[in-house]
Amino acid sequence: MAVTRPVDAQSHVYLVDGSGFIFRAYHALPALTRSDGAPVGAVQGFCAMVWKLLKDLKGEDAPTHLAVIFDHSGVTFRNALYDGYKANRPEPPEDLVPQFALIRDATGAFDLPCIELEGYEADDLIAAYARQAAEAGARVSIASSDKDLMQLVNDQVTLLDPMKVRRIGREEVIEKFGVPPEKVIDVQALAGDSVDNVPGVPGIGIKTAAQLITEYGDLDTLLARAEEIKQPKRRESLIEHAENARLSRQLVTLKADTPTPAPLESFGAADPDGERLVGFLRAMEFRTLTRRIEEALGAGPADETGDATAPIDRSAYKTVQTLEALDAWIARARAARVVAVDVETDALSASAARLVGVSLAVRPGEACYIPLGHSGGDLADGGGRPEQIDMASALGRLKPLLEDPAILKLGQNFKYDLAVFARHDIHPAPYDDTMLLSYVQEGASGGHGMDALSERHLGHKPMSFKEVCGSGKAQKSFDEIDLKTATQYAAEDADVTLRLWEILKPALARSGLSTVYETLERPLPAVLARMELSGIKVDVAQLSRLSSEFAQKMAEAEEAAFEAAGTRFNPGSPKQIGDILFGEMGLPGGKKTKSGAWSTDAAVLEELAAQGYDLPRALLTWRQFAKLKSTYADALKDAINPQTGRVHTSFALAATNTGRLSSSDPNLQNIPIRTEEGRKIREAFVAEPGHVIVAADYSQIELRLLAHIAGVEALKDAFRAGQDIHAMTASEMFGVPLEGMDPMVRRNAKAINFGIIYGISAFGLANNLGISRDEAKTYIDNYFKKFPGIADYMEAMKAEARERGYVQTLFGRRIHLPSIRDKNPSMRQFAERQAINAPIQGAAADIIRRAMARMDAAMAKAGLSARMLLQVHDELVFEAPENEADALIALAREVMSQAPLPVISLSVPLDVDARAAATWGQAH
DNA sequence: ATGTTCACG
DNA sequence: GACGTACGTGAACATC
Known part of the structure; x- marks a missing residue:
């Protein structure tokens, strides 16, 4: 599109x-x-x-x-x-x-x-x-x-x-009509057009018409002064058919x-x-045209006879143990202009891992492994430290190659390699990432791990990490692996990466996704590597205090629950809770889970608590504190890196269907904020002394994007005027004035606004608001009536998904929805809601990616030493020296709100709220 | 390994 | 009238 x-x-x-x-x-x-x-x-x-x-x-x-x-x-x-x-x-x-x-x-x-x-x-x-x-x-x-x-x-x-x-x-028009373009309609009015049956004036053709118009200036003057014309036939014809000429002018005027x-x-x-395109041409059976276009686009099936899919022979890989050998490989990489790179380390976390070795591949089948940090596994020496190039010397040789702007580096999940290299002051560029090449073309489903990609595209199953290092208690660290095995494993990874690139890179251009990849994907590994390495400081003492406080609250709630139940049980077991509530106590059960058990989730317990029962209330309290203690207070303390004293999350770039990032180990994108107790966890995210946390978030970005994409004028106007969007929706829908609005009315409108983004259904809205389906249906119909454009948008997205098998964001990212054609109606409807939501959520994800890609350079240009630490979907979190706070707030606002430009000019402003404080909690 | 629940946007 | 149902994540814990 x-x-x-x-x-x-x-x-x-x-x-x-x-x-x-x-x-x-x-x-x-x-x-x-x-x-x-x-x-x-x-x-x-x-x-x-x-x-x-x-x-x-x-x-x-x-x-x-x-x-x-x-x-x-x-x-x-x-x-x-x-x-x-x-x-x-x-x-x-x-x-x-x-x-x-x-x-x-x-x-x-x-x-x-x-x-x-x-x-x-x-x-x-x-x-x-x-x-x-x-x-x-x-x-x-x-x-x-x-x-x-x-x-x-x-x-x-x-x-x-x-x-x-x-x-x-202009010149060519004068050549054709004898008059300049602005007089063409007058000439056509006189000359008429037999093909279109424009009458004109009989006896007058283009030549004569041009001559007359040139002489009299325009048609009206000519008709007014028709009496002056010398040629009698022409004069009479003009007078007689003046009306026809005027009508003809109307007909020819566009x-x-x-x-x-x-x-x-x-x-x-x-x-x-x-x-x-090629699919369409082929279906039409245009053989020659298909071939011509295929060739021009580099389309057509991948070249299967090429090197990329030739069999892999691990025994051909070389172990590099001398500087001379390393120099030879570097020379080969320079000659090839392209080199696949992979690092081996002793841990999964890039911020903690130590470098163990580097592998390079310069052509399919031609790869090497350079051991640098092996501590054991020398077979010749009964397991001692093997012969290796000194790490500093090797990295000294590799750095110029990796940083050479004329040599393209290839990696698989290169963010990891970038982080490891950055800790040795090496900053590889430029690079391509096969994981992202795959993600941008195929979406998140299917996976983009090297093993999956290799099986999909090369029909080859690489050596697994487990085969090499074992698993469980017996798992070895990579630095203990003998060099022969290490070489086979590590060099194969570089080889496979190179081969994948040879297949995925040309396919990218064929799919028309090069721009998406280059602007929304490729810049991110370097940015995220920096963020992950920066980490964020947490106040350990505060987390410890919270952990005890939450333990205390859990114990109290547990006692209250036992009291109310009249028996002791595991409050963490949904099964036992269900048995007690709906079995022994005989309370009215609500929903069932998908495996058929009684649901005991918060909505069910809230409902029962509202009916006056004590046990569900006690369980809700217990669950809240149990969650805060184990998932947050305790887990965050354990996640602190002892070297840096900070918490380093890992951002996944190719994990979601919509282009959002995800965060794990620990997940810092779901730190509590909605409840007072939960906020205390967020308060434990702090800035270093003399610094502040700056949090900048997009205000209502998804609703703004909906207003733009669906062309909803009323919503756009409200955003332009800086109105409270939910209140305005309520006012439109329920006909109540903005002044003195009932908060419940606004809450309903807010639920509808969110529902719309999610691909609303009467059932879902009814559930969310606790109203009947009929009422919910009335709300929705009313919404569609008040905001024309929304229903059209929804239908258009469903149709696009059905027609193409994917929908797209404003920036061209594709979200594949194969189940839109599923024979199971509920699968299909699920895909339809995704088709409605994905372009909105995806566009928001694209926009913040664009902002992130620009932010580091913008901070450098502004002379700021601030660092970007976290991204939480519509929010960026920074740490800055106190005296940079104001400048950073202004800059983040600017970069974030302008992020869609120049590709997309939104018809609504993107407002950004930004604040500085000592903790993340306070910066909201 | 799978299901349930719940934290976030 | 029947499918089932709000979109996107990750982590902890219980249970199989």
């Missing part, structure tokens, strides 16, 4: 006369039918013309925006003016009619916007878009050879004849105020999805 991109003086907008293309394609080419008998000649011609146009438009004439515009079948407003309009035109040929729909599909396959409007001709829409673009200062090119469009030519607007590759500007069905900004040109 095309992207949304602002139109300004740097833009070059192409408007393609789709209907003109169709008739030209139909008449210029011999009839052609598909094997099933469907006529497809015009489709082929159309595709060939579009392809040629796109191919010709490289370089300085490249479009920033492009759309294909069609006539809409049926009568137009011109027929109301004059029922003879186009009356002479025969019905389109029988074998062309079924091709109209296919040609719209073809436009979609090229990822081009397909524009038409009932009651208007393509020319009117072109006139309207041309005017809008010109008003925005853009250049406009109209791809058409229709002379009726020449009236639109001016300083900014030219016509492009797609077949003759000829630009038609309506630049035609309503435009899609905003000009949405025409942003983007790489086509090569797979989809």
Whole structure:
């Protein structure tokens, strides 16, 4: 799909006369039918013309925006003016009619916007878009050879004849009509047009018309002074048919105020999805065209005879134990310009792990392992320390290679390698990451671990870490592995990475996802490696105090629970709780879990507590403190790195379906905030002495994106005016004034706003608000009525998912939803809700990724020594010297709120709240 | 290993 | 009328 991109003086907008293309394609080419008998000649011609146009438009004439515009079948407003309009035109040929729909599909396959409007001709829409673009200062090119469009030519607007590759500007119009573009309609009004049955004035052709208009200035003057004309026939004809001339002028004048069905900004040109395009062409059975386009896009099946899938021979890998050998490998890497790199360490956490060795691969099958930190496993020496290059010398040789801007480094989950190298002051660049190449093309499902990728793409199962190091208690650290085994394992990883890159990198361009990868994925490993290495300080004493406090509260709640139950049991066991509540006590059970047991989750217990029972209340209290103690207070204390005294999370870049990050070991994206007790945990995240924590978060980013994407004017206006969006929703929906609004009414509106983002259902909303399904249904219908655009958006996303198997964010990230076509209706409906949610959640994820990619450079440029520490989906957390707080707040606001630019210009502002304080808790 | 619950956006 | 149901995560604990 095309992207949304602002139109300004740097833009070059192409408007393609789709209907003109169709008739030209139909008449210029011999009839052609598909094997099933469907006529497809015009489709082929159309595709060939579009392809040629796109191919010709490289370089300085490249479009920033492009759309294909069609006539809409049926009568137009011109027929109301004059029922003879186009009356002479025969019905389109029988074998062309079924091709109209296919040609719209073809436009979609090229990822081009397909524009038409009932009651208007393509020319009117072109006139309207041309005017809008010109008003925005853009250049406009109209791809058409229709002379009726020449009236639109001016300083900014030219016509492009797609077949003759000829630009038609002012000079060429004068050549054709004998008058400049602004007088073309007057000439056409006089001359008429037999094809369109525009009457004009009998006896006057283009030449005479041009001569008359040039002499008298314009049509009205000419008609007013018709008496002065010397030639009697001409004079009489003009006087007699003056009305016809005026009518004709109305007929030939293109309506630049035609309503435009899609905003000009949405025409942003983007790489086509090569797979989809080639798939369409192949389905149409255009053999030659398919092959030509396949070749040009580098599409087609991966080269299976290439080196990448040749069998892997681990015994061919080399162990590098001398500087001379290392230099030789570095020279080979330099010659290849590309080198796959993998580090081996003694632990999983990059912030704690020590470097054990480095492997390199320069061509498929040609890889080596450079042991640097092995402490044992020398087979020749009965298990002692093997011969190795001194670590400092080896890294001294590797650093220039890894940092050479002309050598591309390849890694799998390269964030890890970057972090390990950074601790040795090596900062590899540029790099590609095969994990991210895979993620951006295939999405999160399926996994992007090296083993999974290798099996998927190479049909090869690499040596497993378990095979090498064992597992459980007997697990060895990699530095204890003998060099022969270590080499086979480590060098294979580099080899596999290189081979994967040879397959995944070309596939990226074929899918049209290079920009997504380069802007939203590739910058992140370096940024996240820095964040992870920075870590965040936690106040151990505070966590210890909290742990005791929570233990105390748990004990109290436990006693209260035993008292109420009249028996002792494990309050942590949902099964035992269910047995007591719904068995022994005989309380009314609510929901069941999916395995059929009684549910005892918070919603159920709350319901029972509200009915006056003591046990569920005690259990809720116990659960709250148990959670806070074990998941937070105790776990965070254990997660402190003794070397740094800080907590270092790991951010996963390729874990979610929508492009969000995830955080683990420990997860710092779910630190409590919603309850007072929970907030105390957040208070334990502190800044170093003399420093502050700065937290900056997007305000309502998902609702803002919904307003933009679905084009909900009322929501957009509210955001522009800085209104309380939930209150405004409530006011619209329930017709209550903003002043003195009942908080419950606002709460309902808020639940609906969130529900909409999640792909609302009456059931879900009813559940959430504790109302009946009928009531919930009424709310939803009312919402759709008050905010037109939302329902259309939802239907459009579902349709897109069904048609393509994926939906996209504003920035082009794809979210695959294969189960949208599942035969199981509940699977399908789940996918439909994902189709609604994913473009919104995904766009928000894209935006904060863009902000993160820019933030380090922005801080450096501003001379700040602040560091970015955490990302929590719509929030960035920094640590800064106290005296930088104000500057950092201003900078974070700027970078975050401007992050969509220049690719996307949102129609709503992105507000960012930012605050500095001694703790993360206080910075909210 | 799987299910349940609950912390966050 | 029936599928089932709000979107995206990770961690702890119980239970098999």
